[in-house]
Amino acid sequence: MTAHPMSRLVRRVFPGRNPLATYGDRIEGAVLALGVAVALLAVPVAGAVGSETYTGYEARVDAEHASRTQVDAVLVEDTPEMRGHSDGTVEKTPATATWRLPDGSVHKGVVPAAYEMRSGATVRIWTDRGGEAVDPPMTHEGAVVGAFMIAFLLWSVLTGVMTLFYGVVRFLHMRIRLRWWKLEWELTAPDWTGR
Known part of the structure; x- marks a missing residue:
């Protein structure tokens, strides 16, 4: 002023x-x-x-970092094709996948995956102590x-x-x-x- x-x-x-x-x-x-x-x-x-x-x-x-773990999940279905134009960000869609729990058993659930992925593709997900897919932990x-x-x-x-x-x-x-x-x-x- x-x-x-x-x-x-x-x-x-x-x-x-x-x-x-x-x-x-x-x-x-x-x-x-x-x-x-x-x-x-x-x-x-x-x-x-x-x-x-x-x-x-x-x-x-x-x-959250102490209770969540990153694992590889394998898609058991193709994800849909993207409709419209993307603004450059990687958009996600729900998809069914399987992943292994620490005890060796296989868990099946819905995970976020990129569009136009094929069945058998691998995506990184976060799981809680019960093996359920969860959101990524908060960062610093x-x-x-x-x-x-x-x-x-x-x-x-x-x-x-x-x-x-x-x-x-x-x-x-x-x-x-x-x-x-x-x-x-x-x-x-x-x-x-x-x-």
Whole structure:
């Protein structure tokens, strides 16, 4: 911000020295000051929440990596052909496959596989301790991103609520001010216009 907009912001927050400032201007300034304070104080609060969330996610990462294993699954059916255009990402479709459990027995279930794969093709899947196919475990990078997103979302919500509150106060203040101006004009117009 340049000095000019910053000085205007300070005058809006602290209109007390302005002889033309009304009671509504002072309320509007107080709400703006409160909004800025909340936005600034929300930073460490959101950081603390993000840190706690990250700690919980890290525990989840450790637990999921300890309880899940990657195995090779063999498709027992062809996967369908892809319809439409792909955006470059590898899209998956459910397919029936078999895989071996640690005790040597064979397990059969539905796994995610790429389109246009043939029966007998191998896909890497994650299994839980019972041998069931599960989603991949959360990664450390995923824990960081997830915690950051929650912290940022919390800060955005708090700041957004205060911004909306200030906008409502400003709108109501402008409506009241316009009504007062209209009333004052109706009282003084006969003196100015001679009607």
